[in-house]
Amino acid sequence: MSGKYTPKGPIGRAVHGFEETAIAVMLGLMTMLTFVNVILRYVFNSSLIWSLEVVLVLFTWLVLFGVSYAFKVTAHLGVDAITNMLPRKPRKVLALISGGVCIVYALLICKGAWDQWAPFADLPPTTGHWFPTGLDTTSRGRSFFETDQIPMPDWLRFLEDWINYGEHYSKMPRVIPYTILPIAAALILFRICQAVLRVWKDQDESLIVSHEAEDAIEDVAAMNRGD
Amino acid sequence: SCEDGEMVIKFSHVTNTDKHPKGIAASLLQQRVNDEMNGKACMEVFPNSTLYTDEQVIEAMLRGDVQLAAPSLSLFESITKAYRLFDLPFMFKNIDAVDAFQASDTGQEMLDMMQRRGLQGLGFWHNGMKQFSANKPLIEPADANGLKFRVQPSDVLVAQMNALGASPQPMAFSEVYGALQTGVVDGQENTWSNIYGQKFFEVQDGITETNHGVLDYLVVASVDWLDSLDADTRDQFLTILDEVTTERNADVGKVDLEARQAIQDAGGEIRELTDAQRQDWVDVMKPVWSQFEEEVGAENIAAAQEFNAQN
Amino acid sequence: MEVLLLFVMIVGLLLIGVPIAVALGFASIFFQLAFSETSLASVAQSLYLAMAGHYTLLAIPFFVLASSFMSTGGVAKRIIRFAIACVGHLQGGLAIAGVLACMMFAALSGSSPATVVAIGSIVIAAMRKVGYTKDFAAGVICNAGTLGILIPPSIVMVVYASATDVSVGRMFLAGVFPGLLAGVMLMVTIYVIARIKNMPKGEWLGWGEVYASFRDAIWGLLLIVIIMGGIYGHPWIRFDGGSFVYWKGGAFTPTEAAAVAAVYAFFVASFIYRDMGPLAATKEGGRPIPLYRKPLAIITAFFHKDTQATLFEGARLTITLMFIIANALLLKHVLTDEQIPQSIANSMLSAGFGPVMFLVIVNVILLIGGQFMEPSGLIVIVAPLVFPIAIQLGIDPIHLGIIMVVNMEIGMITPPVGLNLFVTSGVAGMPIMRVVKAALPFLAVLFVFLIMITYIPIISTFLPNAIMGPEIMTN
Ligand code: NA
Numbered sequence A: 001m002s003g004k005y006t007p008k009g010p011i012g013r014a015v016h017g018f019e020e021t022a023i024a025v026m027l028g029l030m031t032m033l034t035f036v037n038v039i040l041r042y043v044f045n046s047s048l049i050w051s052l053e054v055v056l057v058l059f060t061w062l063v064l065f066g067v068s069y070a071f072k073v074t075a076h077l078g079v080d081a082i083t084n085m086l087p088r089k090p091r092k093v094l095a096l097i098s099g100g101v102c103i104v105y106a107l108l109i110c111k112g113a114w115d116q117w118a119p120f121a122d123l124p125p126t127t128g129h130w131f132p133t134g135l136d137t138t139s140r141g142r143s144f145f146e147t148d149q150i151p152m153p154d155w156l157r158f159l160e161d162w163i164n165y166g167e168h169y170s171k172m173p174r175v176i177p178y179t180i181l182p183i184a185a186a187l188i189l190f191r192i193c194q195a196v197l198r199v200w201k202d203q204d205e206s207l208i209v210s211h212e213a214e215d216a217i218e219d220v221a222a223m224n225r226g227d
Numbered sequence B: 001s002c003e004d005g006e007m008v009i010k011f012s013h014v015t016n017t018d019k020h021p022k023g024i025a026a027s028l029l030q031q032r033v034n035d036e037m038n039g040k041a042c043m044e045v046f047p048n049s050t051l052y053t054d055e056q057v058i059e060a061m062l063r064g065d066v067q068l069a070a071p072s073l074s075l076f077e078s079i080t081k082a083y084r085l086f087d088l089p090f091m092f093k094n095i096d097a098v099d100a101f102q103a104s105d106t107g108q109e110m111l112d113m114m115q116r117r118g119l120q121g122l123g124f125w126h127n128g129m130k131q132f133s134a135n136k137p138l139i140e141p142a143d144a145n146g147l148k149f150r151v152q153p154s155d156v157l158v159a160q161m162n163a164l165g166a167s168p169q170p171m172a173f174s175e176v177y178g179a180l181q182t183g184v185v186d187g188q189e190n191t192w193s194n195i196y197g198q199k200f201f202e203v204q205d206g207i208t209e210t211n212h213g214v215l216d217y218l219v220v221a222s223v224d225w226l227d228s229l230d231a232d233t234r235d236q237f238l239t240i241l242d243e244v245t246t247e248r249n250a251d252v253g254k255v256d257l258e259a260r261q262a263i264q265d266a267g268g269e270i271r272e273l274t275d276a277q278r279q280d281w282v283d284v285m286k287p288v289w290s291q292f293e294e295e296v297g298a299e300n301i302a303a304a305q306e307f308n309a310q311n
Numbered sequence C: 001m002e003v004l005l006l007f008v009m010i011v012g013l014l015l016i017g018v019p020i021a022v023a024l025g026f027a028s029i030f031f032q033l034a035f036s037e038t039s040l041a042s043v044a045q046s047l048y049l050a051m052a053g054h055y056t057l058l059a060i061p062f063f064v065l066a067s068s069f070m071s072t073g074g075v076a077k078r079i080i081r082f083a084i085a086c087v088g089h090l091q092g093g094l095a096i097a098g099v100l101a102c103m104m105f106a107a108l109s110g111s112s113p114a115t116v117v118a119i120g121s122i123v124i125a126a127m128r129k130v131g132y133t134k135d136f137a138a139g140v141i142c143n144a145g146t147l148g149i150l151i152p153p154s155i156v157m158v159v160y161a162s163a164t165d166v167s168v169g170r171m172f173l174a175g176v177f178p179g180l181l182a183g184v185m186l187m188v189t190i191y192v193i194a195r196i197k198n199m200p201k202g203e204w205l206g207w208g209e210v211y212a213s214f215r216d217a218i219w220g221l222l223l224i225v226i227i228m229g230g231i232y233g234h235p236w237i238r239f240d241g242g243s244f245v246y247w248k249g250g251a252f253t254p255t256e257a258a259a260v261a262a263v264y265a266f267f268v269a270s271f272i273y274r275d276m277g278p279l280a281a282t283k284e285g286g287r288p289i290p291l292y293r294k295p296l297a298i299i300t301a302f303f304h305k306d307t308q309a310t311l312f313e314g315a316r317l318t319i320t321l322m323f324i325i326a327n328a329l330l331l332k333h334v335l336t337d338e339q340i341p342q343s344i345a346n347s348m349l350s351a352g353f354g355p356v357m358f359l360v361i362v363n364v365i366l367l368i369g370g371q372f373m374e375p376s377g378l379i380v381i382v383a384p385l386v387f388p389i390a391i392q393l394g395i396d397p398i399h400l401g402i403i404m405v406v407n408m409e410i411g412m413i414t415p416p417v418g419l420n421l422f423v424t425s426g427v428a429g430m431p432i433m434r435v436v437k438a439a440l441p442f443l444a445v446l447f448v449f450l451i452m453i454t455y456i457p458i459i460s461t462f463l464p465n466a467i468m469g470p471e472i473m474t475n
């Protein structure tokens, strides 16, 4: 089985630390914001009208950002009952094929994420159904689209000139929460390529883990193992 | 389902197909398009948010993934602030005044307001006038003071609740029934058909007939899609849509009354207000207008008021 | 025909070792691009909205987090002590106590694997010490752990409610009786086996121990009261005239209850039990530090590395689960777009299937699907397919939900994809196939239970109907 992931080098460790902290902080913020709104309503008969939407954006960011991390540490769930029965060679071949499928998946998501996000940033989406065949410069911008309730912080006002032709934003534009899409898609592609490379170099056996909560139970398992 | 060579019109909406005013209208439109435009066009209806919710559908339409939708007017406020007109409390006396305003030049101009954003309004579909309900009797505006009301995430509706001294609460629609039942929130505002359809009357002390706001839908398509149609097809389609709109809107008062009656038959308490009592509510809530007058346009407000006098 | 291709593709991808989420997503995207006009941008929007557009699914990270705080925070071990004090003296008492502890932990936690880890990691070792075979211990915990999704709160119920728009609050109530019934059936089975095989029994430690262990576990068990009382309301007293004792309404929605549970579990773990965080004992077996000696802990606890690690653990589980659900939603979108549910519904109805036959088919689909899929993903796909038919056949949507949950329980302890099997094999240090064999006798009990649940709807519907009134379908 794939062991616990250990980052290499100072940059690797810094990136790893950043990813784990960001993931923990986003979940922490979601929980506290929801909790605070319960207290505000029940005790103070009040509410943060934007809290619901912000929590949902954080939830989305947490998962989309976290997916690439989970590819990095081989945490995604899969079926290994069949592949485990095979000898090493064919098993590696299947692992590489499934790696190829994952890469194609990530490439498609990358195109989709860009096409979805770009109009909100007043940038052109790509043309083509399967593959990007060019830029669709005739496409209408959607930079005017605002979120429902998330307030617009003043330090983001430069966006009005950059993408909204000087028009005022009364709420945060949707381009901000959507920005996670191209970022996450690119990261997912990158992490999948790394994972496939690991399989290629025999440093890992597959892209999936079949033991959920493996780390959490390692110690206990060691305790129980002595027959 | 659709044959080869037929233009596919996907219509995504969020209600049932046979009881809700919007669902009924969508089904009628589907039937007429598929009968009368057979061979040229074919309409597929996706009800109950199975394809997109109202929040998602406008984006999907601009991408070309869906051709027709009818989200509630408040969803267009993030695109055109002028649509806040319809959310302002006591802007319209009754659904006939709404209808007359929408048919007027000012109303028809509102259909074209989002053209530069790539959206073309094709018509307004009524649901009806909104009523307040809560877990205690609401007779005076002061009765709402301190209560927690679930509202749609719209600045106008938040301001309206603040004017009443009530606390506006954000809440996903799917959680409203449970929250009203267990008392997490005290009240809500909606039309007769929604209060009946969502069974809110079961879990409220009663409904006060305030008619304080309007809940309407905008049938909308993308400019690019409409431009891509050949003139004959487009005209035929728009004519059918207009006829369906007129037919169903004329009937909406009846649907409303039926829902109101059904609530009463099911044991729901309905409280009517005297003119003096209603005026108290108007006095408390109308100041909200001034907050939004600039965005909505004083001339639009004036135009809307004209039709209150006539209806 | 094309749909068959779609499903064959998914199963094929799964079998060669493609991650579940990617197998679902890849096949759906491929199908969508090949057979419809839908754009890749729409796929990206769907992935985004899997989270942003499904408010009820928010309960998942919160319940996962609450479980994670309770496992690391010492709630589990106190519950086990209480369970042993209550039933440990019976024949097969430790095994029965294990089931009881699983039931209690299930009432705090929304997930089955979490229940197995929390209870199993302590109880299996303890059972082996007093002479139970490892297989028996693993079989018991593996099965009892499945109650995690039947006894409320439950992540799988949240997913079902989100997929079909029924009330989460109703689903939670509906799980109470079936959960208790399944637990009792398991305990009775163990007792009978224990009598036949003359298994060890513990000592009766007296009412003093029952009381002491209860008092120690109360902070954990109080969470049950907080969740249920917070959602459904609770008695309260007032001094301003009127009736002195009255029923006070709920404080939060089921989703918010999950967030409150997480914050409460953090609070109990860091400040009361102090098994983690800045007040934890500095050395193994030492005493925790009292708050007055380290008052700054009130602030530092939020940023302590234990807190961060627990948050991170909860988040990691959420991420892998939600990635599967998000891609399952892509598949659901394809099926809807192709109007598959309608055509299946029509052919089933025109074939003249009644409710009885229909429920058999649902059970078979879910049992087969459960062999390959993770429960939440499977529910996202199957619920929209069968829900409209069930409504037409007059089956109560809440009853259907409980049937699905029980099927998911069984799916969790059958290979090749059975989360509880994986976790139990990890916790017990046993190969998966041996766990499967060990779980078999109790699996039979769950099968009998499934048949009872399927054909006696009142077990599921009684409580929600009594408390919330009968469900009327108006849409
Ligand atoms: Na549970």
Ligand code: NA
Residues within 6 Å of the ligand: C370, C371, C372, C373, C410, C411, C412, C413, C414, C415, C416, C417, C418
């Ligand atoms: Na299984």
